[in-house]
Amino acid sequence: MKAYLSLTSSRINKNSTTKTELINAGYNTVEPATYFTEIGSFEKNVNLSDFSTTYYASDTEQKHPIYYRHIGNNEKIQLAENLGCLYIEPESNLHINLNRITEGEVFNTGWGAVDGINNNTSMQYFFSMPFTPQINPALTAPDFFGVGTRKRSTYLEYAGIPGNAQSVEPLSVVSSKYFEGAVLSGIKCYYDDNSNKALAPYPDEDGYIYGLNVAGEKEMRLGYAIETYSALENRATVYYSKYDFCYLSFLKEDGVYYTENFWPCLYYFKNDKLYVRGGYNDIYSGKTPTAFLRDKDGQYWCYQLSRIEQYENVLGQTQTTIDRDMFVLTVTKVEDLPKFINGRVDNAVDTVNVSTWLSDEFEDVSLIYKRLDRVFQPQKDPSYDDGGPDIVGPGDDPYDGVLDNSDEVVGGQPNMEDIIETDDGGYNNGGSLIRAWSSYYGSYVLDQSSLSKYVDTLTWLNEQWDNPLMWPIYSIMSDRLKNNTINLIHLPYTISSANYTSGKFIIGNTPIMASTTDSGLIGDWKWGRDAGVATANKLTQEITTDTVNLGVLSHYYDNFLDFAPYSSASLYIPYIGTVDIPINLIQSTSSEQKNIQLLFRINNATGDMVVLLQVNGSTLKQWTGNCARDVQISVDATGGVLRSMTKEIVGGVVGMASGLTSIPTASNSSFTSKTAYEAAKEQYNMMSPAMQKANPQIGKDIKEYESSHSASGDVTMTTLAENSMPNSTPVPNHSIGNMPVSGEVGFMGPQEVRLIVERPIIWRPQDYGDLIGYPTKKIAKLSSVQGFATVSNIHLRCSATLAEKSEIEKMLSAGVIF
């Protein structure tokens, strides 16, 4: 067995002006001890001369040196100060591997891998690391390191800072009172368009793609990975998982990112069981995390979780395999990347030797906040970590075991047991519209073709002025078509094909023509036959649902300031507006992760929608709104408006323009010739009274014609044409192309949900706890109290005099040091 510490970078340059301090090293242990039992203390500088150098075999230009060094048994890499620094240029990539090599096996703790057979470091396994659990690293070290980029530089990151159990966010360090976990990293990758894979980092070459950089401004084509390590409190076992998601085809037609690999998990230890969770209830809905775990008995497990029922598994109890199709990542807008992760650097940072770089990191607080405000959870205000006692929640009541806790006080944070479970299963998934489909009432989901046919039919019927025999019939049909059309609405989402079925396109018992080609025969009106009827999609499911996972909102200060009225949260919801949400109920606690999501339920026929705020599946709030926009169709189609509308739609252009739109009204003189008038009148007179009553417009037009021509006699076509110009009545509205619509207010706003969290900024004086003290409010035997405290309501029983007792009470009230 051999072990190496290797450093690889695309651009390590001693002459660079950008300095990156290498702050980690490690050492190997006695074989055959299991792997690496300790990663050594931090050293700020490293001298490259301590390392041998090699290059990629194919890298003839030797641009990517790899520095490696064999680590002997019990040899600790102590890289002294003042031997020089490792200089790494911005945008470069550094990969640190602490490798254990056995024949045919590859282990690594960082990026990349080592070819164990040839003993040559290679990045060829960069994204093809074997996922067989048996050859994934399982360390016994309590601490470990990784590589990350910060402020355009590459840093090594140290694991093992106590804090909350969290999955990991790039550029952050998290940990747990149960675990000492670590994190990495936002390393850029090379993306090969030909092979559709991310390869080793060659940032200078064509095809290089930026991953999510520290500014979060490179949005597309992720070259990104997260590695997660967790160590049990007893430090007996380290769990490791690695996930990358830049693997292949990034963007599908529906805007969904896919990845073949998996999303990182969160490990946590609770009730003496190791849990792994992630995926469904995180913002990456449906994304399946996979974890390779080694339990205390040395048994490896592979967990794949994707659905809520498999959201949480107990290590060693279940093993689940899920169909790979369920692994699809459904929401992965880059800006939304891992915000379920707690980026806090919690207390007790100074317990490990990373305070140097942590302090450096927070020198420019505004920069950090600027970045994190856009992408991540806010970092903890470093001014809060000024010493003083640890911030502890109710679960860590410092009086436990010290005082008589019969009056146990718990913190103000609610847990899910406090939230009444609501029965959200009783949704109405179909209204009367659908049930009545076969008889009277219904809806069509129109695509470009069917909408065009509808418009063409309407237009065609109204253009048959020169068909003296048939125009009354056409007019009847036109009226039926219009009178039975309740409305046409535009919805700002795509109705799934699962919600409709194809069928005849008939409105008002009037078939929509499949073709409006005029054969010139009277029999044209036989388009009512099957072959002549257009098809359209009949709406069969009224409700469209959409779940927006908002992830987890973690505590920020871990004190009362995390709650209202000091902190507040609000949501902007499209077509609803901005609403306040109860931050006290949605915030996760140290013991309870609360997954927040919005459930949209929208009526496809009306656009009415209800939006439910749910926490761990329970509904806390709901809002109602409507996202439909009415499209004006109660007009005579002769104005060409609808034709224009279909043109816009067919062209795929759905824009928006505000202003005045002219809406043509029905012509008040419908006949283009006297012959047409006479033919119409003849036909009209042949109608039954009931038919005439059903078509009042024809009779009205005849009367108008007779009235307008009684004095002047025949009129010319030109005059008629002028007279038949539609009345233009300007109305304030907006339009899709030339199509008048209404209900634009919601459409004009953002179409994404926005979660807005406001926190106060505290200004905590130095030594606040020593001089002022933190609210305690507990009854305590004073001999059990230590340090500064103020005490009231004491019932003194001692031999002091009245004056002395009074002074004792006065001093206790003002504060004494026990």
Place this chain on the structure above:
Amino acid sequence: MEIKLYKNTSEDRQVNKELFDEIVLVGTIRDESVDVLNPVITVNADTTYLDYNYAYIPSFGRYYFFSAPPSLVRTGVFQLFLHVDVLMSFKGTPEASYSDGFLGNSGYVQTSMRYGNFYLVDGNLPIQQNTKLTNVQNFSTLFSKRDGSSPYSFVINATNIGSGIVVGDDRE
């Protein structure tokens, strides 16, 4: 009686004082109207003990602060102005589990440096009202597409939509 003098560097409000450099003075109280809480002791001695600031009088059972520097009455005679330290005097003893002092009593701990419940509202903690951390996150919905285009659907609601008599159907 004995008077033990000490050097004390602890805070006045500290219950357990750290005392060192003990000196024992032995004498007799001549003034019978001594105030036990604020005694003034006249001492015949060659030194003024100006670097001492704390005392214990076993016969009084109390510890005392020097409420003022020793005052020289005349050569070889000076006075000690004392004030009782109620905390040190009546804290009780660990041997008796502090049942003989106020440390054996229970009290309502309002604030403390070590046992705070940080979810209790702390009115003393300064909070800047002029600044807020605002964290805005966007989440895609079915209304938005990643490629920038707008999803849409058109729905036409209608009556008499596909059953019954169809006008124009010559099969009727």
